[in-house]
Amino acid sequence: MSLFADGYARRALIEALLVGALCGLVGVHVVLRKLSFFTMAMTHATFPGVVLAALVGVDLLLGSGLFGVFVVLGVSWLSTRPRSDSAAAVGVVLSAGFALGVALLSAQAGFTRDLSAFLVGSIVTVQTGDLVKTALVLVAVGLTLALVGKELVFGAFDRGGLVAAGYPAGRLDLLLLLLIQLTVVSSVPAVGTIQAVALIVAPAATARLWSDRIAPTTVLAVLLGMASGVVGLAVSQAYAVAAGAAIVLAACGFFMLSVMVAPLVRRRPVPVGVG
Amino acid sequence: MSEPLLVFDHASLAYGRTTAVEDVHGAVLSGQSVALIGPNGAGKSTLLRSVLGLVDVVAGRIEVLGTTPVRARREVAYVPQVDTLDAQFPVSVRQVVLMGRYRDVGWLRRPSPRDRAIADEALDAVGLAARREDRFGMLSGGQQQRVLLARAIAQQPRLLLLDEPFNGVDAVSQQALLAALRRLRDGGAAVVVSTHDLALAHLACDEVCLLNKHQVAFGPTDETLTPHLLRAAYGGQALELAGDNVIVAR
Amino acid sequence: MRYLIEPFGSPFMQRALAEALLLGAVAAVVSVFVVLRRLAFVSDVLTHTVFPGVVIGFVVAGTGGIVWGALVFAVLSAVLITVLAARSRVTEDASMAIVLTGFFAVGVVLVSRQTSFTSDLTAFLFGRILTVDRQQLVMTAVLGAAVLLLLGLLGKELLFRAFDPAGAEARGYRVLVLDLVLNLAVALVVVAAVRAVGTVLVIALLVVPGAAGRLLSDRLAGIALVAVGTALLAGWLGLVASWQASVNHELRLASGATVVLVLVLLYGAAAGIAALRKVRT
Numbered sequence: 001m002s003l004f005a006d007g008y009a010r011r012a013l014i015e016a017l018l019v020g021a022l023c024g025l026v027g028v029h030v031v032l033r034k035l036s037f038f039t040m041a042m043t044h045a046t047f048p049g050v051v052l053a054a055l056v057g058v059d060l061l062l063g064s065g066l067f068g069v070f071v072v073l074g075v076s077w078l079s080t081r082p083r084s085d086s087a088a089a090v091g092v093v094l095s096a097g098f099a100l101g102v103a104l105l106s107a108q109a110g111f112t113r114d115l116s117a118f119l120v121g122s123i124v125t126v127q128t129g130d131l132v133k134t135a136l137v138l139v140a141v142g143l144t145l146a147l148v149g150k151e152l153v154f155g156a157f158d159r160g161g162l163v164a165a166g167y168p169a170g171r172l173d174l175l176l177l178l179l180i181q182l183t184v185v186s187s188v189p190a191v192g193t194i195q196a197v198a199l200i201v202a203p204a205a206t207a208r209l210w211s212d213r214i215a216p217t218t219v220l221a222v223l224l225g226m227a228s229g230v231v232g233l234a235v236s237q238a239y240a241v242a243a244g245a246a247i248v249l250a251a252c253g254f255f256m257l258s259v260m261v262a263p264l265v266r267r268r269p270v271p272v273g274v275g
Numbered sequence: 276m277s278e279p280l281l282v283f284d285h286a287s288l289a290y291g292r293t294t295a296v297e298d299v300h301g302a303v304l305s306g307q308s309v310a311l312i313g314p315n316g317a318g319k320s321t322l323l324r325s326v327l328g329l330v331d332v333v334a335g336r337i338e339v340l341g342t343t344p345v346r347a348r349r350e351v352a353y354v355p356q357v358d359t360l361d362a363q364f365p366v367s368v369r370q371v372v373l374m375g376r377y378r379d380v381g382w383l384r385r386p387s388p389r390d391r392a393i394a395d396e397a398l399d400a401v402g403l404a405a406r407r408e409d410r411f412g413m414l415s416g417g418q419q420q421r422v423l424l425a426r427a428i429a430q431q432p433r434l435l436l437l438d439e440p441f442n443g444v445d446a447v448s449q450q451a452l453l454a455a456l457r458r459l460r461d462g463g464a465a466v467v468v469s470t471h472d473l474a475l476a477h478l479a480c481d482e483v484c485l486l487n488k489h490q491v492a493f494g495p496t497d498e499t500l501t502p503h504l505l506r507a508a509y510g511g512q513a514l515e516l517a518g519d520n521v522i523v524a525r
Numbered sequence: 526m527r528y529l530i531e532p533f534g535s536p537f538m539q540r541a542l543a544e545a546l547l548l549g550a551v552a553a554v555v556s557v558f559v560v561l562r563r564l565a566f567v568s569d570v571l572t573h574t575v576f577p578g579v580v581i582g583f584v585v586a587g588t589g590g591i592v593w594g595a596l597v598f599a600v601l602s603a604v605l606i607t608v609l610a611a612r613s614r615v616t617e618d619a620s621m622a623i624v625l626t627g628f629f630a631v632g633v634v635l636v637s638r639q640t641s642f643t644s645d646l647t648a649f650l651f652g653r654i655l656t657v658d659r660q661q662l663v664m665t666a667v668l669g670a671a672v673l674l675l676l677g678l679l680g681k682e683l684l685f686r687a688f689d690p691a692g693a694e695a696r697g698y699r700v701l702v703l704d705l706v707l708n709l710a711v712a713l714v715v716v717a718a719v720r721a722v723g724t725v726l727v728i729a730l731l732v733v734p735g736a737a738g739r740l741l742s743d744r745l746a747g748i749a750l751v752a753v754g755t756a757l758l759a760g761w762l763g764l765v766a767s768w769q770a771s772v773n774h775e776l777r778l779a780s781g782a783t784v785v786l787v788l789v790l791l792y793g794a795a796a797g798i799a800a801l802r803k804v805r806t
Contacts, residue, residue, distance in 0.1 A: 036622035037566040088736040091565035092792055095729030099785035102651060102726075106779035119650065120633050194573065195633075198626030205619040242637035245630040252627035327695050345697075353695035364561070364688050365743050374685045378696055383678045410743050426692075 008124055009237065015126045016229025016247060018134040019190045020199060024225030025138075025145055026183045027204030028218050029176055032156040036201050038075065038177070041090045042184050043193035045071040045097030050188070051104045061133055061185055068181040071097060076174060121192035121244035123233070130189060137186045141179055152176055153214055191244035199225060202251035209255075209262040224254055277304035280434050280465040281326060283493075285335035288318070288325045294333065295321045301484060301493035303465045305433075308456065310476035310496070311469035313486035314509050319469035322486065323436045326467070327353060340433060347434075349378065352427035354437040357419040362412035368422050369407045372398050375429035397428040400458060402451045417448025424455055435459060437468040441475055453479050473500055529761070532768035537655060544657045544665055544721045545760030545784060549730060551669035552714050553756035554676060556735030557749050558707055561687045566618070567606055568711050568731045570625040572724045574602035575715050576632035579649050579724065584635065591649075592664055595719050599712035602628065607705045652723030652781045654764075661720050668717040672710045679706055684745065722781035729785040730756065737795040751795070759788035 030039055046068040053063020075093050145152075155162040155169050162169045180200070187196035207220035232247030239246075281303040288296045296318035303309050311319045324330045325337060328344030339347035352375070375397070376390040386394075398404050401421040406414060411422060420440050427435055435456075441449060456466055456479065470476060476483055476496060483499040485491040491508040492499045533539050559568050575595045582594020602624070609620050636649070676683070686693040686703045694700050711731060718727035734756045738748035763784030770776040770783075 034618040036618045087565040091732035096789040099782040102782035201622040241634045245633035248630035348697045
């Protein structure tokens with residue numbers, strides 16, 4: 001614990017714990033609905049939003065969040081068109097978003113420094129204000145998932161059934177996409193874009209290897225998300241490596257371990273192609 | 276004398292550690308057609324795949340064209356169900372049939388005029404020569420099934436395996452399929468077709484193999500499609516109507 | 526017309542153009558398969574798994590080592606991904622994302638141990654097409670030729686597998702091997718693109734041309750034609766745009782990103798044309 005004595009280190013730790021929990025919560029649904037690529041695209045596509053927000057001088061979370069809403073709507077719409085393969089559509093949006101962001105950013109000075117921070121995060125420069133924001137997002141997302149989590153799981157498993165039962169399945173889908181978007185935008189300052197995906201997907205996928213029921217999976221995902229944060233930060237402090245990357249590697253490490261160990265420990269074989 | 280093109284010698288098939296089908300025993304001769312009948316999950320597709328060498332034989336053996344399934348593959352054609360395919364895929368009917376020639380064309384080479392002629396003939400045999408240039412996905416389900424059969428014919432096989440080709444197929448296409456199959460048999464090929472349609476089996480097949488995870492019967496159609504044996508294969512899902520008429524649920 | 530030609534008076538712009546056209550054409554051909562096989566995510570994964578190889582190559586042998594490092598990791602990840610997708614013990618979706626981010630994190634860790642962290646990172650990720658030299662052009666040409674050869678020779682088998690994997694398997698084709706070949710083709714394009722547009726933007730070249738082609742055509746040949754045309758046009762116009770912006774409007778726009786933006790605009794145009802067509806029929 002002497003590693004976390006300094007103020008900045010302590011803030012980084014709290015941010016890591018908050019982000020880990022947040023990503024774990026949302027990650028369960030991402031893994032269930034096979035939305036990993038979509039999440040990936042979201043991290044790339046919200047990039048211009050962050051740049052624009054920084055340019056205009058608006059709060060980054062707000063700016064990129066708003067921009068992100070448009071991206072979500074756009075991707076949703078693109079995926080519903082007939083002929084177009086949704087993966088290709090997502091790919092197009094991902095490319096467009098990122099290129100736009102890079103172009104915008106390159107028009108500014110300080111190109112490389114800002115880009116790095118965005119891509120790989122800079123958890124150690126987190127301020128108390130950021131902590132508060134992340135905590136608020138965590139509460140908001142947590143409450144929402146507590147309210148509609150069951151329906152979301154139902155929809156992931158049997159969308160037709162959900163519609164037949166009278167639920168607004170389309171709006172629930174959109175709600176989830178927006179929650180993912182919000183999570184992505186909140187996690188990016190900590191671990192960066194590409195790696196926000198790891199924190200969303202890996203702990204949940206790992207949890208899925210150990211449990212077949214939603215509640216334990218969710219709890220485990222949250223715990224693993226937080227654990228990845230702690231371990232990653234510790235390693236980062238001890239070996240002077242980028243914090244965001246270390247956190248991601250911790251999350252992936254838990255996953256790899258579980259892939260190898262879980263089938264041996266659990267007597268029932270892990271279901272194939274689950275989630 | 277007809278030679279046996281496919282021989283099951285008390286064969287049991289398994290996926291990994293789970294046994295899928297047990298004790299299949301019988302032969303299919305040149306010019307014969309055999310119907311594979313059984314409820315869903317009985318192992319019909321597994322059996323077909325084992326003839327292609329794609330499923331492990333854990334007991335007994337399977338002999339195809341006098342050799343192992345893997346070595347015989349060149350002369351065995353497989354017609355999958357249409358709904359496994361992507362209707363949006365940008366291929367023409369002709370291109371699909373030409374795929375049947377690829378193995379003979381070989382790696383690194385292009386199809387020759389002779390290959391194209393064989394493909395066109397095969398399309399003709401199923402009555403779809405006029406739709407040659409249309410996109411595959413634009414045809415009806417039954418027509419698509421006929422195209423897949425044409426692809427198999429283009430392979431010039433000695434043994435033909437069809438996986439439920441008559442499912443949801445319109446009457447015209449059904450006739451065309453049956454006619455093409457008859458022509459193949461006249462040419463000396465053997466046909467194995469899995470189906471739910473008992474009437475069709477009566478109409479088109481010499482022998483029937485009744486399956487339900489194990490072989491219930493393997494013999495001439497009239498002797499095998501009896502209420503007694505059907506009930507044994509389908510369990511409670513067989514409903515007997517007056518006399519010899521039996522309805523089976525899927 | 527002068528507007529479109531004038532940027533290319535200097536040798537470095539000419540080389541940049543050559544690189545953009547070469548890369549674009551090859552990537553466009555591969556992207557036809559990427560779209561047909563729905564490999565957009567796999568391609569995205571490959572663009573990220575190459576990154577640590579790029580860093581290691583740079584650390585070991587300077588800028589010249591980048592391509593070799595990338596090549597090694599490209600081949601390794603293509604194999605890993607092909608195997609993972611075939612076994613899909615965990616959801617394929619999730620395991621791909623984890624491989625992607627894990628590899629990328631390794632790359633970031635390696636880069637962060639270097640002193641010139643930030644500018645190196647950007648160069649790896651976004652490329653510097655304007656600093657392409659003759660040696661790089663040759664490398665791109667060689668890799669491009671290898672990819673086109675591979676796809677040309679195995680094209681019909683790849684098509685068969687893409688359309689009907691069960692049928693291909695029944696015919697005795699090893700689907701795993703065919704998938705590996707295609708993944709390798711994607712990986713090689715990524716390697717070729719590393720210096721020019723960087724690993725992050727190459728995904729655009731691997732997805733958007735094919736997607737545009739699919740919108741406008743129902744035939745394989747048509748799709749390929751549109752894809753290549755779109756990529757070539759985007760390369761040309763993108764470089765023009767970023768040059769004109771910088772010279773005449775004092776606006777610095779990263780060239781690689783501009784090419785991608787033009788590409789996406791062309792996709793939008795294709796979508797518009799496709800929609801109009803549908804309205805008319």
